[in-house]
Amino acid sequence: MGERRESGTHDRIKDWSRDERPRERLARQGAASLSDAELIAILLRTGVQGRNAVQLARDLLQEVGDLDGLHRATFEELRRRRGVGAAKAAQLKAAIEIGGRLAVAEATARAVVQSPEDAAGLLLYDMGVLDREHLRVLLLDTRNRLIRTTEIYQGSLNSSAIRVGEVFRDAVQANAAAVIIAHNHPSGDPSPSPEDVAVTRALVEAGRLLDIEVLDHLIIGKNRFTSMKAKGLGFG
Numbered sequence: 570m571g572e573r574r575e576s577g578t579h580d581r582i583k584d585w586s587r588d589e590r591p592r593e594r595l596a597r598q599g600a601a602s603l604s605d606a607e608l609i610a611i612l613l614r615t616g617v618q619g620r621n622a623v624q625l626a627r628d629l630l631q632e633v634g635d636l637d638g639l640h641r642a643t644f645e646e647l648r649r650r651r652g653v654g655a656a657k658a659a660q661l662k663a664a665i666e667i668g669g670r671l672a673v674a675e676a677t678a679r680a681v682v683q684s685p686e687d688a689a690g691l692l693l694y695d696m697g698v699l700d701r702e703h704l705r706v707l708l709l710d711t712r713n714r715l716i717r718t719t720e721i722y723q724g725s726l727n728s729s730a731i732r733v734g735e736v737f738r739d740a741v742q743a744n745a746a747a748v749i750i751a752h753n754h755p756s757g758d759p760s761p762s763p764e765d766v767a768v769t770r771a772l773v774e775a776g777r778l779l780d781i782e783v784l785d786h787l788i789i790g791k792n793r794f795t796s797m798k799a800k801g802l803g804f805g
Contacts, residue, residue, distance in 0.1 A: 582610075582621050591623065605636055612660045617652035625652045637791065640665055640698045669694050682713050685785055685796035688749045691718065696753040696789040704752040706736060708745040709784070716743050722752075731768060733775040740781050747782040757791030761802055769803025 587593045591607040600608065609626035616622040629650055633642050639661065647658035672694040682688050688707055696703060703723050708716040719739045722731070740748050750772055754760075769786040776783040786797040798804050 707749040751787040753789040759790030759795040
């Protein structure tokens with residue numbers, strides 16, 4: 570078999586053999602068989618002068634920083650890219666949003682949060698690419714079933730800035746039995762800082778006073794996370 574043309578010359582995709590065209594290969598072999606650039610090319614549909622859709626998609630991914638960068642990019646940032654425009658930018662953002670909703674739906678369908686991995690599955694897709702710190706709370710019932718997720722803060726987090734009443738307000742209103750706290754590190758590195766430990770300790774103690782158990786505090790990074798409970802940090 571010959572090498573696919575994704576990195577080939579500037580010819581038009583419609584001039585490729587049917588075995589090489591991304592849409593035909595997707596129909597025949599499934600979406601998982603396509604590269605990131607080929608999947609984006611199907612959304613873009615057309616290229617520009619001198620660059621077919623696959624090459625344009627590869628250029629776009631290189632400019633924004635692969636799929637994570639595409640996820641982080643705003644509609645306006647994509648719209649201004651060569652060969653994208655408003656319609657294609659909307660298609661890209663819609664596809665990303667669908668992927669995020671599916672990821673959350675799959676995790677939510679488990680119903681019961683039984684482990685740090687279950688909790689992280691509800692959060693990683695979205696929080697792992699945020700460019701500012703966000704603090705979110707998973708509200709759980711007496712059987713550790715997810716009631717809902719609430720967002721409490723955006724911006725730098727520290728123990729002096731966090732108001733415990735705000736963190737637990739929705740949990741009290743929802744009659745939640747337990748919560749899991751989560752915040753992201755925009756650097757992508759989920760290693761806990763001394764401030765993270767202090768915040769965890771303060772929230773765990775507040776939960777005891779309110780009779781709402783803090784089951785864990787997750788730090789979300791790029792495609793990975795840290796469980797403060799598993800590391801014994803702030804849960805002494």
